[in-house]
Amino acid sequence: AKSIVQPDVKPKKKLKLATCSLAGCFGCHMSFLDMDERLIELLERVELSRSPLNDIKTCAPDCDLGLIEGAVCNTENIAVLRHFRESCKIIIAVGSCAINGGVPSLRNNIDVKDCLDEAYLNGIGLVNPKVPIDKELPYLLEKVYPIHEVIKVDYFLPGCPPPADAFWKILNDLLDGKEPELPYDLLHFD
Ligand code: SF4
Numbered sequence: 107a108k109s110i111v112q113p114d115v116k117p118k119k120k121l122k123l124a125t126c127s128l129a130g131c132f133g134c135h136m137s138f139l140d141m142d143e144r145l146i147e148l149l150e151r152v153e154l155s156r157s158p159l160n161d162i163k164t165c166a167p168d169c170d171l172g173l174i175e176g177a178v179c180n181t182e183n184i185a186v187l188r189h190f191r192e193s194c195k196i197i198i199a200v201g202s203c204a205i206n207g208g209v210p211s212l213r214n215n216i217d218v219k220d221c222l223d224e225a226y227l228n229g230i231g232l233v234n235p236k237v238p239i240d241k242e243l244p245y246l247l248e249k250v251y252p253i254h255e256v257i258k259v260d261y262f263l264p265g266c267p268p269p270a271d272a273f274w275k276i277l278n279d280l281l282d283g284k285e286p287e288l289p290y291d292l293l294h295f296d
Pocket of ligand 1: 133134200201202
């Protein structure tokens, strides 16, 4: 009998990727999307889990990679961050906010009560001003923190935002099983 040699068609396991924005501006996600048509290529090797780019509400428990944009400014951010750390093997702090608090941490030398009063009581054009206190709302923390103050972080992708090419490089390094490394021209903090 003829033996039929089966080609090795086993598809490569896709990398499971989750992303989120804490106290961020979504600019890092926009920069991710700036990979443009390379996103199509990426989606052949990457499967999206929880992300603002889809409708998935929780991370798959076996995520490979979590990209976190934004600093930590309220109690919900802490819960999301812990969920990501529990679900993802590798966590990358993406952008200045996640890395060192970024622009949102400019409020750190102002009392949080003064911030709330300024926005909700003393702002112009307010009708029946009051500081919102519904239990549905997360509490602001006294300070804004970088994410490594709350969870262990594996890598940092700098920039405000990091360039699309930096996302591309770091993701491809990980997909190729290499230690992620950025060339000098993709490394900036503004
Ligand atoms: S690092 Fe910059 S682009 Fe990214 S979330 Fe913060 S402010 Fe936005």
